[in-house]
Amino acid sequence: MHSYSRLHHQSGHAAILFSLFIPVLFGIFTLGTDGARAIQDKARLLEAVEVASLAVAGQGSDNVDLAKQYLEYYFPAATIQDSDIQIKKINCEDNDRCQDNESRFFEYQVTAKISQPTWFPGNEAIIGFGDAYDVASRSVTRKYHSETVDVILVADFSASMYNRWNGGSKRKFLDLKDIIVVIADELDSFNGYMADKSLKNKLGIVGFDYYTSRYNNNTRYFYSHLICGSNEKECTKTNPGGSTNSVNYSATVRDIFNLNSIAHTPWQKREVTNISSFEDVLLTDDMASLKTKINSNSFNITSGSGSGTAFYAGLIRGAQMIYQQGENPRQLIIVLSDGEESNKNTTQKLIQAGLCKTIFDKLNSQQQSNGDNVKARIFAVGFDYNVNNNPQLADCVGAENVFQAQNRDDIKNKILELITEEIGHLAQ
Template identity: 30%
Template sequence: MKRSLKKQQGTAALFTVLMLPGFLAMMYMTIEATRYMQDEAKIGDAMEAAALAVSGNVDKNIDTNKALVKRYADLYLPDANVQLENINVEVQSCEDVYGARCGEPGVYDRHGFYFSEFRISATVSQQSWFPITEKLPGFDETINFDGKAVARKYIFDPLDLILVLDMSGSMGNAWSASGSDQDKYQGVLDIVERLATDIHTLNQEIADVNKRHRIGVSVFSDRVVHKEDTAYGTRYFRSSYLYQAHEDNWRYKYAAQSTLMNNLFNDRYFGIYTSQSSDSTTFYNIDLTKDLPALINQVKYFTPSGYTASFEGIVAGARMLYGSLEPDVKRKKVLIILSDGEDYGRDYYGYYNHKWDGINLYNAGMCNAMRDAFIAQDAQLTLAVIGFDYDLERNQGLKTCVGEKNVHTARDYDDIYNTIVPIIAEAVGHLFYRDYQAN
């Protein structure tokens, strides 16, 4: 009996020795498989968090947002290898996704809200803890995981949008780097028409007329022009907020910066009345309106002329937004400047320099004073600039005005449109089905 027991013990020990590698392999595989299952879930969570972060980031530079995605991947998977070249960030408009069916109720939501879509994807790699060997089974030495997510920013809140359009003489040239041979002002006016058409379509689905979106334009070169329809016909007022004209000619009399700063929203014009000069009727400001087909019909006849003084358009646009404040309706107030260059040129007699006058105004806090005035009325003013066909980094004045994170550079006309939509939409997007198929 004792011999039999010893014999059995020896046999068990032999089986244990023979089976131990298998048990260890199963344990290793279980541990590693559990780890990889967790990593698979983590990369999905990281991409969802990153998609929301990118949708809420005011900086739309693709490289900047790739770096943002990488930070989220590193946070969720600290021991993974995450490379920027394995991260993809794609921004699409509603029209890019659904074409002519964009805005159609029932296609992707019951209202057909316009949106910007942010597609995020990344491939990360992990080093195996227990790689396969000649003696033991295991995993490949490096395992890759793919994650993706989709977020959409919708235009929900009633919107008041002022587009501050540069109509200086340089806008009459082509933007060759964009791949288009049309003059820049024509490309920008096409964007105004496209945006106004989309918003008009959206407005038709909003039953409450008071909550429909409005758009206006503030057009500048070295001045702005106000149009008034009177019983005596249409009159045009050339206006300058920093330079005040004499009644008999265009010789400017300097209005001190402090005077302008103290009267930013004082409803009065600087300038003189003119109805004869054809130059004064090449463009003019259009106040906020829900009649967007009428706005489209007016802007298509605008043509550029003159030097560049962006502060003239910004003051005029901010005044339109401030004058439209309503106590009963909370509207999102947005002013976006579209310009192809720095402030440039002098007044008629060469006394004043638009570039340095603009920089001095911005450095004196003109734009901050505008924001503060809106805050005092329980409202918020959003300022942004989209530059094209020049190095926007040189324009320190506008960067000071809107804030560095609200400065955007466009590659082509579609890029301008795709930059505008996220600015006017909600602050942060909503996650959408990552594997959806657009029909």
């Protein structure tokens, strides 16, 4: 009886001890489980930040939203605040490691912190990490300047660009001029980073409404770039792509690059229905001169009516300029417009006749003196532009190459992204 009593008494002690150890054991389990997750998340966050840094460097931007999208893909349950993501873009002149390097580069430093919910938060009785634990990581990506690019901005100066819009504080064309100046500054900065000073990024501007325009011998001339009639004659000079004309679409496309064609006959101001001021600015690396021209009254719109839109005219002239003058291995034409074509039927039939394909194929058929092929691309960036309502730009360059932007910064960043895609390679 005494043995049974002692055994029963000891069993009670064991049960009490076991119950006391349960919180400790479970605490060790929770710490081990969530601790292992934290270590794993640390490694995954490093990968996510590396990918995010490559993305922002590839775009040449400090876009926190872009980096955040990558982090949220890796950690869908985590809490990620914008303030927990820091992106630092360091120019070469501010980076000792760049100045001592033969190859010039931008450096992008991305730092991020996430708050990851725990599986076992713990309580007063059981130890744990709480409701969430923080994980942080950092990555550095360099974008080297390995290529130079010729850029033609085909800029809409039709009457609709006189209107105000929600995406900026100014009229559309004034915001457009400011954006062009920013692009010129960025290309000038890129040129300063080139180790080989004989290589230069160049920028040219083509303004358009119904026409393109050139200034020669103190006279402004206008060009429709169209051929009309089966006998291939000049089109009517007022609204040349309008319904009163019988545009010869095949002949127009055939003669895109034939500068002696009747399609490119110069007309004087008194002969045309033009109210806007704009002119060709040939490809140049003199960005200061280009900015002076853009900021002058040489590029101006004085009324919201009377001057229509024909982006095909700007595209044709831009293609001619980059084909004649382009010397760099990368060539980029970017159409900047609100997309409101005045003569949609004419534009659509020109596209169907091969307008855009002919330009694309011609530019990409070029070879450099060393035998390397030139790589040319065409994009469109819209001011407050609805692709569904105005499909001509998308039909021309491809829907994947048309970018809708709702504000000035979006447009600027998209153009810089397109340019930096062409001129650099990434390294970590």
